[in-house]
Amino acid sequence: MGSKERIARLKEETRENILDAALEIVKEEGWQSLSMRKIADKIEYTAPIIYEYFANKEGILMELTRTGYIILGTDLRATMAISTEPAVQLEAMWIAYWNFAFENKELYRLMYGVDMVCCEMKKSMPEAEASNRLFFETIERLVEPQNNTEEFVCRKFYTFWSIIHGLISINLVNKGRGQEMNELILKDAIKGIIKFINE
Amino acid sequence: MGSKERIARLKEETRENILDAALEIVKEEGWQSLSMRKIADKIEYTAPIIYEYFANKEGILMELTRTGYIILGTDLRATMAISTEPAVQLEAMWIAYWNFAFENKELYRLMYGVDMVCCEMKKSMPEAEASNRLFFETIERLVEPQNNTEEFVCRKFYTFWSIIHGLISINLVNKGRGQEMNELILKDAIKGIIKFINE
């Protein structure tokens, strides 16, 4: 009898509902005021049943983090498809990264610890590695052969990442200086780094 | 009778003790597990008396934030004294900023919202403005006269700040790639931005 599958589907559905409810609450009231009881309220259950789907609150955050990395990875791959020119790709990819951060502020905070709980085990998340690898590969194609070492590419990657993550963080936490200024800073920095990427 | 002053001194002392205890707990166990009762325990009182010195928990965080900015400002001013050459000053100042962040990880987290509660009213803190002004003034002396506009200097400041804050954040939250790599990235970036500061 197929009732087993129906039940499995229902369980999967409430699992999704929990994640959706959590993200909705966070979007409305911020991470600070996310609580198990509020999630339960929203899915019309009581708090303890959440523990049938997730080990604890951090388990929920972990899963949301993972979906964040998946969305980011999808965005990046779609962006890469617009060109075969590494320099063009790379600039577009960082812009995509930037856009992801502001279209998914809450997820970005969760993923990169801006104003957020620091989940230690985030590094052991393959979805997180995947996005980084896209950048690595593109940078590798951009640098001159004699510079194509792990150390060099890694350094360039972190240089890019630092300035973009820094600018995002400043905007998420301190409210920076408006959109037009951000774009100037970002494009200047990206173009500058790409220009002198082999030095 | 001078007992009034003695008592005032004692009150000031426990106020200091509260702040010291809070910072000590945070250094030992992180911001997450800082609680009023733990602070009270450490200063050998019960929790409610803390409210005679601070409006609430956020008041304590606020005061610690302020001391952070004061320390940073002192560091920066001391660093500026080493030279009269703006380019030399600026590089040394950003290094000092970097060192401050890692010598006072907890305060930095508090001041710049890395993995931390976001106090809205932080912008209305004159001590925070003071440090920024030091950077502004040094950059002003570095750019060519025709570029010495508010907008241009501001953009350069944010470019510097973004990459350094970004690199610090990545290291504080995600544990970057070791000290020698950080230094390479940081010095490369700073030198690069200074080199092309008039473009």
Place this chain on the structure above:
DNA sequence: ACATTTGCTTAACGGTGTTAGATTATTTAT
């Protein structure tokens, strides 16, 4: 000596994450 203020504590409220036990509903077996 009495009244008042001060310093501090205990007790409580409503909130949090989480667990154990009881209860109800559903499925399975006879």
Place this chain on the structure above:
DNA sequence: ATAAATAATCTAACACCGTTAAGCAAATGT
């Protein structure tokens, strides 16, 4: 169809949190 077993869900509780109100005891002012 009825009884047993299992699953789904809830209530109650624990220990903690920030915060406030009430009360006690010692110091102070008159």
